[in-house]
Amino acid sequence: MDSQARPSNSPEITRRHFFGECGYGVGKIALAGLLTGALGQARARTHFAPKAKRVIHLFQAGAPSQLELFDNKPKLKQLEGKPLPPSVIGDQRYAFIQRDAAVLGPRFDFARHGQCGAELSDKLPHLAKVVDDIAIIRSMHTDQFNHAPGQIFFNTGFAQPGRPCLGSWLSYGLGAETSNLPAFVVLSTGGGISGGSALWSAGFMPGKHAGVRFRNSGDPILNVSRPEGVDARLQRDSIDLIGALNRRRLEVENDPEIATRIDSYEMAYRLQASAPELMDLKSESAETLKLYGADPAKPSYARACLLARRMIERGVRCVNIYHSGWDAHSNVAGNVTNNARTTDQASAALIIDLKRRGLLEDTLVIWGGEFGRTPMVESNPTLNRSQGRDHHPQAFSLWMAGGGVKGGVTLGATDELGFHITDRPVHIHDLQATILHLLGLDHERLTFHHGGRDYRLTDVHGKLIREIIT
Numbered sequence: 001m002d003s004q005a006r007p008s009n010s011p012e013i014t015r016r017h018f019f020g021e022c023g024y025g026v027g028k029i030a031l032a033g034l035l036t037g038a039l040g041q042a043r044a045r046t047h048f049a050p051k052a053k054r055v056i057h058l059f060q061a062g063a064p065s066q067l068e069l070f071d072n073k074p075k076l077k078q079l080e081g082k083p084l085p086p087s088v089i090g091d092q093r094y095a096f097i098q099r100d101a102a103v104l105g106p107r108f109d110f111a112r113h114g115q116c117g118a119e120l121s122d123k124l125p126h127l128a129k130v131v132d133d134i135a136i137i138r139s140m141h142t143d144q145f146n147h148a149p150g151q152i153f154f155n156t157g158f159a160q161p162g163r164p165c166l167g168s169w170l171s172y173g174l175g176a177e178t179s180n181l182p183a184f185v186v187l188s189t190g191g192g193i194s195g196g197s198a199l200w201s202a203g204f205m206p207g208k209h210a211g212v213r214f215r216n217s218g219d220p221i222l223n224v225s226r227p228e229g230v231d232a233r234l235q236r237d238s239i240d241l242i243g244a245l246n247r248r249r250l251e252v253e254n255d256p257e258i259a260t261r262i263d264s265y266e267m268a269y270r271l272q273a274s275a276p277e278l279m280d281l282k283s284e285s286a287e288t289l290k291l292y293g294a295d296p297a298k299p300s301y302a303r304a305c306l307l308a309r310r311m312i313e314r315g316v317r318c319v320n321i322y323h324s325g326w327d328a329h330s331n332v333a334g335n336v337t338n339n340a341r342t343t344d345q346a347s348a349a350l351i352i353d354l355k356r357r358g359l360l361e362d363t364l365v366i367w368g369g370e371f372g373r374t375p376m377v378e379s380n381p382t383l384n385r386s387q388g389r390d391h392h393p394q395a396f397s398l399w400m401a402g403g404g405v406k407g408g409v410t411l412g413a414t415d416e417l418g419f420h421i422t423d424r425p426v427h428i429h430d431l432q433a434t435i436l437h438l439l440g441l442d443h444e445r446l447t448f449h450h451g452g453r454d455y456r457l458t459d460v461h462g463k464l465i466r467e468i469i470t
Contacts (some may be wrong), residue, residue: 028174043254050123050440051404051470052364053177055170056308058347060339061151062194062326063396065373065389067418068107068336069121070397071138076375077105077417084376095146096329097378097390103417104377104389107333123340126348126398132408133351133360134401135468139216139412139421142371142428145393147327150370151195154428157457161198164448166432167318168202168209169457170439172447178315181278185316186211187304189342191324204450211320212340214279214307215299218402266335278310292349302346312363326369329378330385351401360402364438368398375418395421398431404438404470411467426465433462438469 026326067073083100092099108121113128118136120128127134144150149159156163164172167184176183186200193199200211249259255331281289281296284306289295294302301323308319323343328335347367354360373389380386401407413423433443436457443462445455456462 016450022402031168038096046440047442047445050438051362052095052330052402052438053362054312054316055166055364055366055403055435055439056312056350057166057318057320058305058343058365059151059155059199059320059322059352059365060326060343060367060369061191061322061324062147062328063150063369063373063391064339064444065328065332065336066395067373067375067389068108068332069124069340070119070136070399071418072110072119073106073375073414073416076103076418079103080105080397081419084417084419088417091210092394093145094130094374094390096383096385097374097376101376101378101390102317104332106337112270114408116410118408118410121247121336121340123336123367124344124347130348130351130401133355134399134407135405135411136397136399137408137411137431137465137468138395138397138414138424139424140368140372140398140426140428140431141421142393142396144296145371145391147194147370147391148196148215149212150391151193152198155195155199156201156203157429157432157459161201163201163455164203164205164209165198165200165211165322165458166435166457167200167211168205169436169441169446170318171202171209172205172448173436173441174317174439176272176315177317180345181311181316182212183317184209184320185311185318186209186213186320186322187307188213188322189301189324190299190306193322193324199322204455205448206256208263211318226371267390278314279307280308288353291353293345300346301342302349303345305350306353309350309359312359313357328373329383329390330388332373332387332389335388351352354402362403364403364405364435365401366398366435367400369396372396392419394419400468406468406470409468411465424465424467427461429458429461430463430465434465434469437464 067076081102083102088097090265108123110119110121112119114131116132118131120131121206138349142150142153144153152161153159155165171183184200200213202210246258246261281294281303284296292302292306294306296319301321304321308321311319325340326335350365351360354363374392376390377387378388378390395418411424412421412426414420415422436443436446443458444457447456
């Protein structure tokens with residue numbers, strides 16, 4: 001896990017080394033496998049006792065408007081149509097709007113909910129029912145103000161491609177809980193994602209720690225099904241032959257990517273049996289499908305959330321669901337209405353479903369995007385834009401639940417304009433450090449040696465958000 005306890009760049013040890021040089025018999029290997037089997041898969045190499053075992057990350061790509069969802073600012077309604085004072089804006093740059101852009105008031109009504117009295121937009125009626133189970137952070141901030149670097153920064157701790165993402169760090173630090181499914185799975189609900197595959201890349205880590213992207217309908221992974229005319233025996237023999245050739249090459253080159261290739265073939269073989277059952281929702285009750293609002297036959301955000309629950313039940317360590325479409329440069333009211341209609345019910349249903357199955361207490365759920373939206377309006381006739389909001393890195397909101405997170409907490413605050421944070425700033429690196437902590441990992445000790453130095457998810461930054469930890 002760290003550079004002393006677990007050498008992170010040591011060459012893979014081959015089966016031939018065990019059989020030929022170490023004097024291990026096949027019988028001993030088989031016995032060890034029988035005795036440790038699933039227990040060995042589930043054993044986590046943590047720095048301290050974890051509160052969570054797994055993560056479901058509901059990433060809202062495009063940056064939801066916190067001013068229409070979580071951070072009510074009546075003052076903006078009073079100032080609508082007037083420019084903000086230059087002293088408020090400072091030297092902040094924006095992607096599309098001018099610095100003298102007029103204020104746009106919140107488009108929706110807010111009300112307080114639950115025993116905690118958390119304030120939510122009326123576009124989140126389902127989340128309002130579980131608000132006592134979630135922690136809302138209204139004082140997030142980031143270093144990035146454009147989508148691709150913002151999304152990459154949120155997921156990898158660095159604004160440029162090439163670093164391992166959170167799921168890869170969890171795979172590396174904790175290992176897998178099952179041998180039948182990948183440790184780290186990625187789902188998308190359609191549409192382009194600005195950061196692309198860099199968001200679930202293993203970066204400079206071995207490729208086996210990268211996210212495996214599943215499709216939301218049909219075959220979960222293309223080309224994993226057995227070809228017509230190839231029976232199980234022929235396929236097994238083929239994989240064994242390819243594996244033997246790859247292991248021979250591994251002995252010569254000591255390239256960890258060859259070991260990744262061997263693992264990939266074996267995982268693909270096992271997925272032929274495990275993936276179809278996983279993706280088939282026929283075993284789910286009508287009540288559960290209605291709870292999520294999921295149609296078993298149609299790809300959707302709701303179906304992805306239900307699949308995420310099924311995945312963590314079967315031992316997947318980290319599930320990332322990417323839902324794009326929140327980039328409200330025009331018609332922020334319509335954008336939020338449509339995306340909330342798509343995501344609100346299923347996100348809340350996931351909390352309800354995990355809780356009633358006894359899984360919420362050790363499953364961490366995260367909901368949020370890469371940054372926030374401006375208090376000022378974006379209106380550009382040339383681009384056919386009006387009544388929108390631009391990118392806002394200084395302050396935005398997200399929520400977390402389960403896995404050691406205190407429910408019913410609202411942390412942080414912004415000024416009356418929703419522009420600057422006035423109470424308890426939380427940086428992206430602080431969030432990353434806290435996520436690792438909840439899974440039993442010290443973000444300062446979880447390192448990977450590459451290119452002559454030790455790297456961390458949080459770089460040289462990050463402080464725990466202790467107020468939301470149980």
